[in-house]
Amino acid sequence: MGIFKNITEISRMKSPWLLHFDCGSCNGCDIEVLACLTPVYDVERFGIIHVGNPKHADLLLVTGTVNHRNKKVLVNLHQQMPEPKIVVAIGACGLSGGIFREAYNVVGGVDQVIPVHVYVPGCPPKPEAIIDGVVLALKEFEAKNEKYGQGARGKRREANKEQEKS
Amino acid sequence: MIYKTALLIGALITAPFLGGLLMGLDRILTARLQSRIGPPLLQPFYDLIKLLRKEKMVVNVWQAFCVNCYVAAASISVGLFILGSDLLLILFIQAVGAIFLVVGALTSTSPYSQVGAHRELLQILSYEPLLILAIIGIYLETGSFKIEAVLDWEQPLLMRLPFLFLVTGYALLVKLRKSPVDLSTSHHAHQELVKGLTTDYSGPYLALIELGHWYEVVLFLGFCSLFWATSWIGMLIVALGLFLAEILVDNTTARLTWRWMLGSTWGLGLTLSLINLIWLFLRR
Ligand code: SF4
Numbered sequence: 001m002g003i004f005k006n007i008t009e010i011s012r013m014k015s016p017w018l019l020h021f022d023c024g025s026c027n028g029c030d031i032e033v034l035a036c037l038t039p040v041y042d043v044e045r046f047g048i049i050h051v052g053n054p055k056h057a058d059l060l061l062v063t064g065t066v067n068h069r070n071k072k073v074l075v076n077l078h079q080q081m082p083e084p085k086i087v088v089a090i091g092a093c094g095l096s097g098g099i100f101r102e103a104y105n106v107v108g109g110v111d112q113v114i115p116v117h118v119y120v121p122g123c124p125p126k127p128e129a130i131i132d133g134v135v136l137a138l139k140e141f142e143a144k145n146e147k148y149g150q151g152a153r154g155k156r157r158e159a160n161k162e163q164e165k166s
Numbered sequence: 167m168i169y170k171t172a173l174l175i176g177a178l179i180t181a182p183f184l185g186g187l188l189m190g191l192d193r194i195l196t197a198r199l200q201s202r203i204g205p206p207l208l209q210p211f212y213d214l215i216k217l218l219r220k221e222k223m224v225v226n227v228w229q230a231f232c233v234n235c236y237v238a239a240a241s242i243s244v245g246l247f248i249l250g251s252d253l254l255l256i257l258f259i260q261a262v263g264a265i266f267l268v269v270g271a272l273t274s275t276s277p278y279s280q281v282g283a284h285r286e287l288l289q290i291l292s293y294e295p296l297l298i299l300a301i302i303g304i305y306l307e308t309g310s311f312k313i314e315a316v317l318d319w320e321q322p323l324l325m326r327l328p329f330l331f332l333v334t335g336y337a338l339l340v341k342l343r344k345s346p347v348d349l350s351t352s353h354h355a356h357q358e359l360v361k362g363l364t365t366d367y368s369g370p371y372l373a374l375i376e377l378g379h380w381y382e383v384v385l386f387l388g389f390c391s392l393f394w395a396t397s398w399i400g401m402l403i404v405a406l407g408l409f410l411a412e413i414l415v416d417n418t419t420a421r422l423t424w425r426w427m428l429g430s431t432w433g434l435g436l437t438l439s440l441i442n443l444i445w446l447f448l449r450r
Contacts, residue, residue, distance in 0.1 A: 011215035014206075042202040044193075047209050053361050055223070055368035058216070082221040082369045 012058070012084070012141045015047040016134065019057035019081070023074055023110065024100075025064025028124040029091040033061060035127045043131060054080040059137055061130075062116075065093040065100045066107040078114045086137045089116045090130060092123040099123075170249060177248035178241055185380025186210040188387075192413055199417040214376055220369035225274045229367065232270030233374045239263025240381035247388055250314040253301045257294075260385060263378065264290050267363065274366040282362020286350035288424045292431035293337035297389075299439040300337070303330040304392070306446045316392050322400065324393045329442035331393045333435045335408050338386050340431065344416035347427045 022030050036043045037050055051057050054077045066074060078087065089110040092098035097108040110116050117140045120133035190207040197204025224230050243260040246252075268290070271283035301311065307326050308315045316323065324331050340347045351363040367375060387405040394400035 007215060008219045011212040011219070014212040015209065015216045017213075039200060039202045042197070042204075044197060044205050045203050047205050047212055051361070053365055055366065056361070056364075056372060058220075082223045084220070 009142060013138050015049075016058045016086075016138060016141075017049045017051045017056055018059040018061055018134070019051055019054050019077070020061045020063070021074060021077055023062050023064040023066050023070055023094070025091065025093055029063035029094070032124045032127050033063060033090065033130060036130055041127050041131065043134075046135075048134065054078075055082065057081050058085060058141075059134065060085065060087045060114075061090055061134075062087065062094050062110045063090045063124075065097045065103075066110055066113050067103075067105045068107060069105070071107055071113045074110070074113055084141060086118070086140050087114055087116045088118045088120060088133050088137050090120045090133070091125060092121060095119050095121055173248055174245050178245055181241070181244045181384040182377055182380045185383045186214065188383055188409060189380065192409075195410070195413050196417055199414075210376070210380075214373050217373035217376070218370050222370055223368050224371065225276075225366045228273040229270050230371060232266045232273070233367070233371045233378075235266040236263045236270070237374050237378040237381070239266065240378040240385070244381050244385050244388075247313065247385055250312060250317065252311045253304065253313060253316075253389075254298075254311050256385070257297055257301065260382065261290065261294060263382075267375070267378070271363045271366070276366050278362060278365040282350045282365060285424060286363050288428060289340050289343070289347065289350055292347070292427055292435075293340040296333050296337040296431060296435045296439060299436070299443065300327070300330045300334045303327045303439070303443055303446060306443065306450070313392065317395050319395065322394045322396050324404070326446060327393065327442055329438040331390075333439050333442075334390055334393070335411065336431065336435055338390060338408065339412055339415060340427065341386055342383065342412060344412050346415075346419040346422040348416075348421055349424055349427065352421075 020030070020033050035041065036048075043050075054060075058081075060078060060081060062074065078085070087110065089095055093100060094110050097106050100106050101108065107113065118133050118137045120129055122129055125133075187207065187210075189210040190205070193209060194204040194207060239259050240263050243256045243263070246256050246259065264286075268283045268286050271279040271286070274280075304316060304323060304327070305311055307323060308319050310316075343350060343352060345352070349362070351361055364372060364375060387409060390408050391401035391405040394404045
Protein backbone atom coordinates (compact mmCIF):
# COMPACT_ATOMS: atom_id res chain seq x y z
CA MET A 1 0.00 0.00 0.00
CA GLY A 2 2.82 2.33 0.92
CA ILE A 3 4.32 2.34 -2.54
CA PHE A 4 0.97 3.10 -4.18
CA LYS A 5 0.47 6.00 -1.86
CA ASN A 6 3.91 7.30 -2.69
CA ILE A 7 3.28 7.10 -6.42
CA THR A 8 -0.03 8.92 -6.01
CA GLU A 9 1.63 11.59 -3.93
CA ILE A 10 4.41 12.13 -6.46
CA SER A 11 1.92 12.23 -9.31
CA ARG A 12 -0.21 14.79 -7.52
CA MET A 13 2.78 17.00 -6.88
CA LYS A 14 3.97 16.68 -10.46
CA SER A 15 0.73 17.30 -12.26
CA PRO A 16 -1.21 20.19 -10.77
CA TRP A 17 -3.76 21.41 -13.30
CA LEU A 18 -4.91 24.86 -12.50
CA LEU A 19 -8.05 26.82 -13.01
CA HIS A 20 -7.80 30.56 -12.99
CA PHE A 21 -10.85 32.56 -11.94
CA ASP A 22 -10.92 36.30 -12.31
CA CYS A 23 -13.13 37.32 -9.43
CA GLY A 24 -13.40 40.96 -10.39
CA SER A 25 -9.75 41.87 -10.56
CA CYS A 26 -8.41 44.95 -12.34
CA ASN A 27 -6.71 42.53 -14.77
CA GLY A 28 -3.26 43.32 -13.41
CA CYS A 29 -3.07 40.02 -11.55
CA ASP A 30 -4.60 38.10 -14.47
CA ILE A 31 -1.91 39.26 -16.81
CA GLU A 32 0.75 38.14 -14.35
CA VAL A 33 -0.90 34.71 -14.03
CA LEU A 34 -1.00 34.33 -17.78
CA ALA A 35 2.62 35.48 -17.99
CA CYS A 36 3.59 32.29 -16.16
CA LEU A 37 2.49 30.32 -19.20
CA THR A 38 4.78 32.12 -21.62
CA PRO A 39 8.08 30.56 -22.71
CA VAL A 40 9.93 32.84 -20.25
CA TYR A 41 8.49 31.09 -17.19
CA ASP A 42 7.07 27.98 -18.88
CA VAL A 43 5.19 26.41 -15.98
CA GLU A 44 4.49 23.31 -18.05
CA ARG A 45 7.98 22.25 -16.95
CA PHE A 46 6.36 21.36 -13.63
CA GLY A 47 3.45 19.62 -15.29
CA ILE A 48 1.19 22.58 -14.65
CA ILE A 49 -1.54 22.94 -17.23
CA HIS A 50 -3.89 25.84 -17.37
CA VAL A 51 -7.29 24.18 -17.82
CA GLY A 52 -10.43 26.20 -18.34
CA ASN A 53 -12.59 23.61 -16.66
CA PRO A 54 -13.23 23.19 -12.92
CA LYS A 55 -13.91 19.48 -13.37
CA HIS A 56 -10.33 18.91 -14.55
CA ALA A 57 -8.61 21.25 -12.12
CA ASP A 58 -6.63 20.57 -8.93
CA LEU A 59 -5.67 24.13 -8.10
CA LEU A 60 -7.94 27.14 -8.11
CA LEU A 61 -6.16 30.46 -8.58
CA VAL A 62 -8.39 33.35 -7.68
CA THR A 63 -7.48 36.93 -8.51
CA GLY A 64 -9.37 40.01 -7.47
CA THR A 65 -11.93 40.84 -4.83
CA VAL A 66 -15.07 38.91 -4.16
CA ASN A 67 -18.28 40.86 -4.53
CA HIS A 68 -21.87 39.95 -3.84
CA ARG A 69 -22.56 39.05 -7.43
CA ASN A 70 -19.65 36.75 -8.23
CA LYS A 71 -19.32 35.00 -4.89
CA LYS A 72 -21.95 32.48 -5.99
CA VAL A 73 -19.94 31.74 -9.12
CA LEU A 74 -16.80 31.28 -7.05
CA VAL A 75 -18.49 28.84 -4.66
CA ASN A 76 -19.98 26.99 -7.62
CA LEU A 77 -16.61 26.61 -9.32
CA HIS A 78 -15.03 25.45 -6.07
CA GLN A 79 -17.71 22.82 -5.56
CA GLN A 80 -17.37 21.51 -9.09
CA MET A 81 -13.70 20.69 -8.55
CA PRO A 82 -13.12 17.09 -7.47
CA GLU A 83 -11.13 16.49 -4.27
CA PRO A 84 -8.26 16.93 -3.44
CA LYS A 85 -8.26 20.61 -4.35
CA ILE A 86 -6.27 23.63 -3.27
CA VAL A 87 -7.13 27.29 -3.45
CA VAL A 88 -4.53 30.00 -3.99
CA ALA A 89 -5.58 33.62 -3.55
CA ILE A 90 -3.54 36.07 -5.60
CA GLY A 91 -2.94 39.78 -5.14
CA ALA A 92 -3.89 42.26 -2.47
CA CYS A 93 -7.47 42.15 -3.71
CA GLY A 94 -7.74 38.38 -3.43
CA LEU A 95 -6.25 38.49 0.06
CA SER A 96 -8.33 41.20 1.63
CA GLY A 97 -10.24 43.18 -0.94
CA GLY A 98 -7.25 45.46 -1.59
CA ILE A 99 -8.02 48.97 -2.75
CA PHE A 100 -11.62 47.97 -3.42
CA ARG A 101 -12.12 46.92 0.19
CA GLU A 102 -14.29 49.91 1.08
CA ALA A 103 -16.58 49.62 -1.91
CA TYR A 104 -20.23 48.97 -1.09
CA ASN A 105 -20.50 45.82 -3.19
CA VAL A 106 -17.30 44.13 -2.05
CA VAL A 107 -17.34 41.16 0.32
CA GLY A 108 -13.57 41.16 0.83
CA GLY A 109 -10.92 38.49 0.37
CA VAL A 110 -11.46 35.11 -1.22
CA ASP A 111 -11.27 33.41 2.18
CA GLN A 112 -14.56 35.03 3.14
CA VAL A 113 -16.30 32.64 0.76
CA ILE A 114 -14.16 29.52 0.26
CA PRO A 115 -11.25 28.07 2.25
CA VAL A 116 -7.91 29.44 1.00
CA HIS A 117 -4.67 27.51 1.49
CA VAL A 118 -2.01 29.84 0.09
CA TYR A 119 -1.92 33.62 -0.07
CA VAL A 120 0.26 35.40 -2.64
CA PRO A 121 0.54 39.10 -1.77
CA GLY A 122 1.43 41.89 -4.18
CA CYS A 123 -0.32 44.37 -6.39
CA PRO A 124 0.11 42.62 -8.72
CA PRO A 125 2.47 39.85 -7.55
CA LYS A 126 5.31 38.99 -9.90
CA PRO A 127 5.02 35.76 -11.89
CA GLU A 128 7.87 34.37 -9.78
CA ALA A 129 5.81 34.97 -6.65
CA ILE A 130 2.81 33.25 -8.21
CA ILE A 131 4.91 30.22 -9.15
CA ASP A 132 6.27 30.24 -5.59
CA GLY A 133 2.73 30.24 -4.28
CA VAL A 134 1.78 27.31 -6.48
CA VAL A 135 4.82 25.35 -5.33
CA LEU A 136 3.85 26.08 -1.73
CA ALA A 137 0.34 24.91 -2.53
CA LEU A 138 1.76 21.62 -3.78
CA LYS A 139 3.19 20.97 -0.33
CA GLU A 140 -0.35 21.39 0.89
CA PHE A 141 -1.32 18.42 -1.26
CA GLU A 142 0.87 16.23 0.89
CA ALA A 143 -1.07 17.22 3.98
CA LYS A 144 -4.35 16.86 2.12
CA ASN A 145 -3.36 13.49 0.77
CA GLU A 146 -3.61 12.10 4.27
CA LYS A 147 -7.07 13.51 4.68
CA TYR A 148 -8.48 12.78 1.25
CA GLY A 149 -6.65 9.59 0.36
CA GLN A 150 -9.66 7.52 1.34
CA GLY A 151 -13.33 8.26 1.51
CA ALA A 152 -13.10 11.45 -0.45
CA ARG A 153 -16.80 11.47 -1.08
CA GLY A 154 -17.71 11.34 2.60
CA LYS A 155 -15.31 14.18 3.29
CA ARG A 156 -16.87 16.12 0.47
CA ARG A 157 -20.37 15.69 1.85
CA GLU A 158 -19.19 16.91 5.22
CA ALA A 159 -17.49 19.89 3.66
CA ASN A 160 -20.60 20.75 1.66
CA LYS A 161 -22.76 20.52 4.77
CA GLU A 162 -20.43 22.82 6.62
CA GLN A 163 -20.54 25.27 3.77
CA GLU A 164 -24.33 25.23 3.76
CA LYS A 165 -24.43 25.93 7.46
CA SER A 166 -22.15 28.93 7.30
CA MET B 167 -2.29 -21.14 -27.80
CA ILE B 168 -0.17 -20.26 -24.80
CA TYR B 169 2.07 -18.21 -27.03
CA LYS B 170 -0.92 -16.26 -28.34
CA THR B 171 -2.33 -15.63 -24.87
CA ALA B 172 1.04 -14.37 -23.68
CA LEU B 173 1.28 -12.15 -26.74
CA LEU B 174 -2.18 -10.76 -26.09
CA ILE B 175 -1.56 -10.00 -22.43
CA GLY B 176 1.85 -8.52 -23.22
CA ALA B 177 0.37 -6.26 -25.86
CA LEU B 178 -2.47 -5.09 -23.63
CA ILE B 179 0.04 -4.15 -20.94
CA THR B 180 2.76 -2.60 -23.09
CA ALA B 181 0.44 -0.66 -25.42
CA PRO B 182 -0.56 1.98 -22.86
CA PHE B 183 3.06 2.36 -21.76
CA LEU B 184 4.09 2.93 -25.34
CA GLY B 185 1.18 5.30 -25.89
CA GLY B 186 2.03 7.26 -22.75
CA LEU B 187 5.67 7.58 -23.74
CA LEU B 188 4.64 8.78 -27.20
CA MET B 189 2.37 11.39 -25.64
CA GLY B 190 5.24 12.50 -23.40
CA LEU B 191 7.48 12.79 -26.44
CA ASP B 192 4.75 14.76 -28.15
CA ARG B 193 4.55 17.22 -25.27
CA ILE B 194 8.31 17.72 -25.09
CA LEU B 195 8.63 18.23 -28.84
CA THR B 196 5.68 20.61 -28.86
CA ALA B 197 7.28 22.64 -26.09
CA ARG B 198 10.61 22.72 -27.92
CA LEU B 199 8.90 23.88 -31.09
CA GLN B 200 7.44 26.74 -29.04
CA SER B 201 10.91 27.46 -27.57
CA ARG B 202 9.95 26.14 -24.14
CA ILE B 203 11.53 23.33 -22.17
CA GLY B 204 8.40 21.35 -21.57
CA PRO B 205 7.41 18.69 -19.06
CA PRO B 206 9.36 15.52 -18.29
CA LEU B 207 8.89 12.48 -20.51
CA LEU B 208 6.84 10.68 -17.88
CA GLN B 209 4.40 13.55 -17.46
CA PRO B 210 1.42 11.73 -19.08
CA PHE B 211 1.80 8.96 -16.48
CA TYR B 212 1.82 11.45 -13.62
CA ASP B 213 -1.33 13.00 -15.04
CA LEU B 214 -2.98 9.62 -15.45
CA ILE B 215 -2.21 8.41 -11.93
CA LYS B 216 -3.26 11.70 -10.41
CA LEU B 217 -6.56 11.61 -12.27
CA LEU B 218 -7.16 7.98 -11.34
CA ARG B 219 -6.77 8.81 -7.66
CA LYS B 220 -9.03 11.82 -7.69
CA GLU B 221 -12.54 11.84 -6.38
CA LYS B 222 -15.14 10.13 -8.59
CA MET B 223 -17.68 12.60 -9.91
CA VAL B 224 -20.11 11.81 -12.70
CA VAL B 225 -22.88 13.83 -14.25
CA ASN B 226 -24.87 10.63 -14.79
CA VAL B 227 -24.14 6.89 -14.69
CA TRP B 228 -24.20 6.53 -18.48
CA GLN B 229 -21.02 8.56 -18.69
CA ALA B 230 -19.14 5.99 -16.66
CA PHE B 231 -20.65 3.14 -18.69
CA CYS B 232 -19.73 4.74 -22.01
CA VAL B 233 -16.16 5.45 -20.93
CA ASN B 234 -15.66 1.86 -19.87
CA CYS B 235 -17.01 0.64 -23.20
CA TYR B 236 -14.68 3.01 -25.02
CA VAL B 237 -11.60 1.71 -23.22
CA ALA B 238 -12.74 -1.88 -23.66
CA ALA B 239 -13.23 -1.43 -27.41
CA ALA B 240 -9.89 0.34 -27.81
CA SER B 241 -8.00 -2.37 -25.92
CA ILE B 242 -9.82 -5.21 -27.71
CA SER B 243 -8.88 -3.73 -31.07
CA VAL B 244 -5.22 -3.49 -29.99
CA GLY B 245 -5.41 -7.13 -28.86
CA LEU B 246 -6.91 -8.25 -32.16
CA PHE B 247 -4.27 -6.27 -34.01
CA ILE B 248 -1.41 -8.02 -32.25
CA LEU B 249 -3.05 -11.41 -32.89
CA GLY B 250 -2.96 -10.64 -36.62
CA SER B 251 -6.70 -10.58 -37.03
CA ASP B 252 -8.97 -9.09 -39.66
CA LEU B 253 -8.35 -5.40 -40.39
CA LEU B 254 -12.00 -4.60 -41.06
CA LEU B 255 -13.07 -6.20 -37.79
CA ILE B 256 -10.48 -4.18 -35.88
CA LEU B 257 -11.61 -0.97 -37.50
CA PHE B 258 -15.26 -1.64 -36.70
CA ILE B 259 -14.58 -2.48 -33.06
CA GLN B 260 -12.52 0.67 -32.72
CA ALA B 261 -15.34 2.66 -34.33
CA VAL B 262 -17.85 1.27 -31.82
CA GLY B 263 -15.61 2.53 -29.03
CA ALA B 264 -15.36 5.95 -30.65
CA ILE B 265 -19.14 6.12 -30.89
CA PHE B 266 -19.47 5.24 -27.21
CA LEU B 267 -17.25 8.20 -26.39
CA VAL B 268 -19.59 10.46 -28.36
CA VAL B 269 -22.68 8.98 -26.68
CA GLY B 270 -21.08 9.55 -23.28
CA ALA B 271 -20.56 13.21 -24.08
CA LEU B 272 -24.10 13.49 -25.45
CA THR B 273 -25.64 12.21 -22.21
CA SER B 274 -24.57 15.39 -20.44
CA THR B 275 -26.63 18.50 -21.01
CA SER B 276 -23.68 20.87 -21.00
CA PRO B 277 -23.55 22.77 -24.31
CA TYR B 278 -19.77 22.40 -24.41
CA SER B 279 -19.82 18.64 -24.34
CA GLN B 280 -22.75 18.59 -26.76
CA VAL B 281 -20.83 20.68 -29.25
CA GLY B 282 -17.76 18.54 -28.68
CA ALA B 283 -19.77 15.36 -29.27
CA HIS B 284 -21.18 16.65 -32.53
CA ARG B 285 -17.75 17.65 -33.69
CA GLU B 286 -16.34 14.28 -32.75
CA LEU B 287 -19.06 12.65 -34.85
CA LEU B 288 -17.93 14.77 -37.78
CA GLN B 289 -14.34 13.71 -37.15
CA ILE B 290 -15.32 10.05 -37.13
CA LEU B 291 -17.24 10.70 -40.33
CA SER B 292 -14.08 12.20 -41.84
CA TYR B 293 -11.48 9.56 -41.04
CA GLU B 294 -13.45 6.35 -41.05
CA PRO B 295 -14.15 6.19 -44.85
CA LEU B 296 -10.51 6.94 -45.57
CA LEU B 297 -9.32 4.08 -43.38
CA ILE B 298 -11.81 1.70 -44.97
CA LEU B 299 -10.50 2.69 -48.41
CA ALA B 300 -6.93 2.11 -47.22
CA ILE B 301 -7.89 -1.34 -46.01
CA ILE B 302 -9.57 -2.06 -49.35
CA GLY B 303 -6.32 -1.01 -51.02
CA ILE B 304 -4.42 -3.47 -48.85
CA TYR B 305 -6.94 -6.14 -49.81
CA LEU B 306 -6.55 -5.44 -53.53
CA GLU B 307 -2.78 -5.76 -53.19
CA THR B 308 -2.44 -8.74 -50.86
CA GLY B 309 -5.75 -10.47 -51.54
CA SER B 310 -6.62 -10.69 -47.85
CA PHE B 311 -7.95 -8.55 -45.00
CA LYS B 312 -5.78 -10.42 -42.49
CA ILE B 313 -2.81 -8.69 -40.90
CA GLU B 314 -0.92 -11.97 -41.06
CA ALA B 315 -1.17 -11.85 -44.86
CA VAL B 316 0.14 -8.29 -44.88
CA LEU B 317 3.10 -9.30 -42.73
CA ASP B 318 3.86 -12.19 -45.09
CA TRP B 319 3.74 -10.00 -48.20
CA GLU B 320 7.28 -9.75 -49.53
CA GLN B 321 7.06 -6.26 -51.03
CA PRO B 322 6.50 -3.06 -49.00
CA LEU B 323 2.93 -1.92 -49.51
CA LEU B 324 4.06 1.70 -49.63
CA MET B 325 5.39 1.17 -53.17
CA ARG B 326 1.95 0.24 -54.42
CA LEU B 327 -0.18 2.37 -52.09
CA PRO B 328 1.64 5.71 -51.90
CA PHE B 329 -1.47 7.87 -52.06
CA LEU B 330 -3.33 5.64 -49.65
CA PHE B 331 -0.43 6.03 -47.21
CA LEU B 332 -0.71 9.80 -47.43
CA VAL B 333 -4.43 9.58 -46.89
CA THR B 334 -3.92 7.29 -43.89
CA GLY B 335 -1.51 9.83 -42.45
CA TYR B 336 -4.18 12.47 -42.82
CA ALA B 337 -6.77 10.21 -41.21
CA LEU B 338 -4.33 9.72 -38.33
CA LEU B 339 -4.16 13.50 -37.91
CA VAL B 340 -7.93 13.61 -37.55
CA LYS B 341 -7.94 10.62 -35.22
CA LEU B 342 -5.24 12.03 -32.93
CA ARG B 343 -7.17 15.31 -32.88
CA LYS B 344 -4.19 17.36 -33.87
CA SER B 345 -4.36 20.88 -35.19
CA PRO B 346 -5.78 21.91 -37.77
CA VAL B 347 -8.46 19.30 -37.07
CA ASP B 348 -8.53 19.29 -33.26
CA LEU B 349 -12.18 20.22 -33.26
CA SER B 350 -13.83 17.98 -30.70
CA THR B 351 -11.26 18.23 -27.94
CA SER B 352 -7.60 19.11 -27.66
CA HIS B 353 -4.71 18.52 -25.34
CA HIS B 354 -3.69 22.15 -25.62
CA ALA B 355 -6.94 23.47 -24.27
CA HIS B 356 -7.28 26.85 -22.65
CA GLN B 357 -10.97 27.42 -23.12
CA GLU B 358 -14.17 25.58 -22.44
CA LEU B 359 -15.16 25.03 -26.04
CA VAL B 360 -11.76 23.60 -26.90
CA LYS B 361 -12.14 20.87 -24.30
CA GLY B 362 -15.45 19.94 -25.92
CA LEU B 363 -15.95 16.22 -25.62
CA THR B 364 -14.23 15.83 -22.25
CA THR B 365 -15.75 18.88 -20.54
CA ASP B 366 -18.01 16.93 -18.24
CA TYR B 367 -15.63 14.12 -17.46
CA SER B 368 -13.45 14.35 -14.40
CA GLY B 369 -11.04 12.38 -12.25
CA PRO B 370 -10.82 8.64 -12.96
CA TYR B 371 -13.14 8.81 -15.98
CA LEU B 372 -11.01 11.42 -17.64
CA ALA B 373 -8.05 9.16 -16.95
CA LEU B 374 -9.84 6.28 -18.67
CA ILE B 375 -10.48 8.41 -21.74
CA GLU B 376 -6.78 9.20 -21.83
CA LEU B 377 -5.94 5.52 -21.46
CA GLY B 378 -8.26 4.65 -24.33
CA HIS B 379 -6.63 7.35 -26.40
CA TRP B 380 -3.20 5.81 -25.77
CA TYR B 381 -4.47 2.44 -26.94
CA GLU B 382 -5.84 4.06 -30.06
CA VAL B 383 -2.61 5.93 -30.76
CA VAL B 384 -0.71 2.64 -30.65
CA LEU B 385 -3.34 0.92 -32.77
CA PHE B 386 -3.30 3.56 -35.47
CA LEU B 387 0.47 3.88 -35.58
CA GLY B 388 0.57 0.08 -35.83
CA PHE B 389 -1.82 0.24 -38.74
CA CYS B 390 0.33 2.86 -40.48
CA SER B 391 3.44 0.75 -39.95
CA LEU B 392 1.81 -2.03 -41.99
CA PHE B 393 2.71 -0.01 -45.05
CA TRP B 394 6.32 -1.15 -44.65
CA ALA B 395 5.72 -4.56 -43.18
CA THR B 396 8.73 -6.28 -44.76
CA SER B 397 11.09 -5.42 -41.90
CA TRP B 398 10.75 -4.38 -38.26
CA ILE B 399 13.05 -1.40 -38.78
CA GLY B 400 10.92 -0.22 -41.68
CA MET B 401 7.75 -0.49 -39.59
CA LEU B 402 9.34 1.47 -36.77
CA ILE B 403 10.65 4.19 -39.06
CA VAL B 404 7.32 4.60 -40.85
CA ALA B 405 5.34 4.80 -37.60
CA LEU B 406 7.75 7.15 -35.81
CA GLY B 407 8.26 9.31 -38.90
CA LEU B 408 4.53 9.70 -39.30
CA PHE B 409 4.12 10.55 -35.62
CA LEU B 410 6.82 13.24 -35.81
CA ALA B 411 5.22 14.66 -38.94
CA GLU B 412 1.89 14.89 -37.14
CA ILE B 413 3.50 16.81 -34.27
CA LEU B 414 5.10 19.19 -36.75
CA VAL B 415 1.79 19.78 -38.51
CA ASP B 416 0.08 20.22 -35.16
CA ASN B 417 2.44 23.02 -34.22
CA THR B 418 2.55 24.84 -37.52
CA THR B 419 -1.14 25.10 -38.26
CA ALA B 420 -4.13 26.77 -36.69
CA ARG B 421 -7.40 25.03 -35.98
CA LEU B 422 -9.85 25.25 -38.86
CA THR B 423 -13.59 24.80 -39.19
CA TRP B 424 -15.41 21.50 -39.48
CA ARG B 425 -16.53 22.40 -43.01
CA TRP B 426 -12.91 22.62 -44.05
CA MET B 427 -12.18 19.30 -42.34
CA LEU B 428 -15.03 17.47 -44.10
CA GLY B 429 -14.21 19.14 -47.41
CA SER B 430 -10.54 18.29 -47.31
CA THR B 431 -10.87 14.73 -46.03
CA TRP B 432 -13.67 13.81 -48.38
CA GLY B 433 -12.59 15.89 -51.36
CA LEU B 434 -8.85 15.38 -51.31
CA GLY B 435 -8.74 12.14 -49.34
CA LEU B 436 -11.34 10.26 -51.31
CA THR B 437 -9.95 11.47 -54.64
CA LEU B 438 -6.41 10.40 -53.82
CA SER B 439 -7.60 7.04 -52.50
CA LEU B 440 -9.72 6.38 -55.58
CA ILE B 441 -6.82 7.23 -57.90
CA ASN B 442 -4.65 4.77 -56.01
CA LEU B 443 -7.33 2.09 -56.00
CA ILE B 444 -8.03 2.42 -59.72
CA TRP B 445 -4.35 2.22 -60.47
CA LEU B 446 -4.06 -0.94 -58.36
CA PHE B 447 -7.06 -2.43 -60.08
CA LEU B 448 -5.68 -1.75 -63.56
CA ARG B 449 -2.31 -3.27 -62.70
CA ARG B 450 -3.77 -6.52 -61.46
S1 SF4 C 1 -4.07 43.20 -6.42
FE1 SF4 C 1 -3.62 45.02 -7.62
S2 SF4 C 1 -3.20 44.22 -9.67
FE2 SF4 C 1 -4.25 42.60 -8.54
S3 SF4 C 1 -6.38 42.86 -9.03
FE3 SF4 C 1 -6.02 44.01 -7.15
S4 SF4 C 1 -5.58 46.08 -7.83
FE4 SF4 C 1 -5.38 44.75 -9.61
